[in-house]
Amino acid sequence: MTQETFLHFFEKLSDYRYIGKTQNYLYTIAGNLCRDYYKKAKESPLEEQSREIQNGLWQPVTEDILNKIAIEAALSNLPEELQDVIVLYYFQELKLAEISKALQISLPLVKYRVKQAKMRLEKLLREE
Numbered sequence: 541m542t543q544e545t546f547l548h549f550f551e552k553l554s555d556y557r558y559i560g561k562t563q564n565y566l567y568t569i570a571g572n573l574c575r576d577y578y579k580k581a582k583e584s585p586l587e588e589q590s591r592e593i594q595n596g597l598w599q600p601v602t603e604d605i606l607n608k609i610a611i612e613a614a615l616s617n618l619p620e621e622l623q624d625v626i627v628l629y630y631f632q633e634l635k636l637a638e639i640s641k642a643l644q645i646s647l648p649l650v651k652y653r654v655k656q657a658k659m660r661l662e663k664l665l666r667e668e
Contacts, residue, residue, distance in 0.1 A: 549565070567628075574631075
């Protein structure tokens with residue numbers, strides 16, 4: 541993903557307008573690439589599982605895989621601004637201040653969004 545981010549950055553360098561920090565632009569590219577990657581990854585396991593069932597090769601799915609699918613499904617049901625904050629906080633392991641800079645929003649707003657996302661994710665996961 542890191543290589544892809546820099547490849548996209550250098551491909552579009554001539555179109556880049558120097559507004560703000562370049563780091564924020566890189567975070568935006570990385571976020572979009574991660575989002576696209578997870579959308580593709582979400583589609584492929586179901587297709588593979590379908591083929592395995594048809595071929596009679598299906599084996600019971602472990603609890604970890606089911607949990608991961610449930611979390612991904614719950615994440616996809618969140619508004620995009622909450623998804624961005626959660627992905628940066630938990631998966632990219634950025635600090636709240638770094639998220640604030642990357643998304644160009646205030647620190648209290650980042651804290652609020654993390655709290656809202658956690659509450660919504662918990663509610664969505666309990667429903668499933």
